[in-house]
Amino acid sequence: MNNEQKTIVIGNWKMNPQTLGQAESLLSSIKKGVGETKNVEIVICPPYIYLPILMGASAFGQGYDGLAFGSQNCFWKQSGAFTGEISPEMLKKMGCQYVIIGHSERRQNLRETNKMISKKLKAALDAGLKPILCIGETEEQRKQGKTEEILSFQLRNVLSKISQLLTVHCSLFIVYEPIWAIGTNNPCNPKDAFKTKLFIEKVLTKLSKNGSWTISILYGGSIDSKNAKDYVDIGFNGLLVGNASLKPKEFVKIVKTIDKIR
Ligand code: PGA
Numbered sequence: 183m184n185n186e187q188k189t190i191v192i193g194n195w196k197m198n199p200q201t202l203g204q205a206e207s208l209l210s211s212i213k214k215g216v217g218e219t220k221n222v223e224i225v226i227c228p229p230y231i232y233l234p235i236l237m238g239a240s241a242f243g244q245g246y247d248g249l250a251f252g253s254q255n256c257f258w259k260q261s262g263a264f265t266g267e268i269s270p271e272m273l274k275k276m277g278c279q280y281v282i283i284g285h286s287e288r289r290q291n292l293r294e295t296n297k298m299i300s301k302k303l304k305a306a307l308d309a310g311l312k313p314i315l316c317i318g319e320t321e322e323q324r325k326q327g328k329t330e331e332i333l334s335f336q337l338r339n340v341l342s343k344i345s346q347l348l349t350v351h352c353s354l355f356i357v358y359e360p361i362w363a364i365g366t367n368n369p370c371n372p373k374d375a376f377k378t379k380l381f382i383e384k385v386l387t388k389l390s391k392n393g394s395w396t397i398s399i400l401y402g403g404s405i406d407s408k409n410a411k412d413y414v415d416i417g418f419n420g421l422l423v424g425n426a427s428l429k430p431k432e433f434v435k436i437v438k439t440i441d442k443i444r
Contacts (some may be wrong), residue, residue: 183235187223187225187416187419188219188222188223188418189357189419189421189440189441190222190223190400190420190421190441191222191224191410191423191436192252192400192420192422192427193227193420193426193427193433194254194423195208195229195427196254197229198229199262199428201220205235206226208428208430208432209228209236211431212224212226212249212431212434213290215431216249216437216438219437220285220441221443222248222440223248223439224248224250225249225251225280225314226249226251227251227252227254227282230254231256233276234271237251237433239244245394249286250279251279251280252281252314253280253281253282254281254282255281255283255285255288255302256268256269256273256281256305256306256311257269257270257302257305258301260379263420269305270302270308273311273335274311277325278311279312280311281310281311281312281313282316282413283299283302283303283314283315283361284302284303284340286297286364287364291413297339299315299340300339300343300344302342303340303341304344304347306355307347308347312355313354313371314355314400314422315340315355315357316422317333317336317357317358317359317382318338318358318359318360318400318403321361329360329378330378333385334381335387337382338385338389341386341389342389342401345391348397349395352395353396354395354396355398356397357399358378358382358400359402359422360400360403362376362441363402364403365424366403368404369404369405370401372412372415372416375416375418376418377418379401383399396401398420399419400418400419400420400422401413404422404433405426406420406426407432407435410423410436410439411440414440414443421436423436
């Protein structure tokens with residue numbers, strides 16, 4: 183696991199806001215509010231169509247004042263006849279650094295399977311992007327005591343075929359995002375989340391055979407400025423923030439709180 187890098191705070195804007203003007207003003211409020219950070223890397227993941235414009239407003243799209251950009255998805259091929267898709271290489275060449283892969287909203291609404299997610303992850307690594315892989319269980323699975331079984335299944339099916347690649351590329355972020363905690367104001371309590379983090383690490387050590395992968399484990403699900411610190415204090419390497427990333431004051435508070443931790 184990677185302890186040396188900065189704590190990462192990712193803003194997943196999902197299918198928001200409604201206009202480019204609103205997106206520009208959201209980004210500008212975040213930049214102004216945050217100023218300079220020492221210990222935090224901020225990653226903003228807006229909808230595809232806003233990405234180049236928002237990145238263009240930053241220094242050559244490569245990030246500005248500790249701020250990087252990510253997309254919320256990508257396809258598993260780099261080019262070709264795939265109507266409506268965007269390739270990892272296109273994103274990379276545009277200056278995008280990160281990509282969220284396997285978010286539960288895509289798994290559920292678009293029937294993304296672990297196999298598809300594994301192919302996307304490989305293509306993202308091949309293109310030189312830093313993938314942010316989401317895993318998590320539903321409320322029902324949790325009630326049935328199946329959390330570990332589900333997470334282990336997701337990790338094995340997504341990662342085992344690309345284990346060689348992961349030994350070479352050192353930037354993979356895994357987000358534990360319990361589905362029941364997303365957008366509900368009902369976050370997984372930090373102690374339970376931490377137990378799950380330890381379990382994820384155990385699975386990853388096994389999968390990597392010699393523990394040679396460098397992976398950061400993040401938490402996501404109803405993060406706000408009051409609870410954000412608890413997850414980083416307990417050992418998570420960062421946070422994936424949905425709703426609160428659309429409220430500039432709240433998001434800035436989250437970043438500033440985390441920046442003070444180290
Ligand atoms: P939330 O969303 O912070 O609104 O719960 C997190 C996510 O889905 O990434």
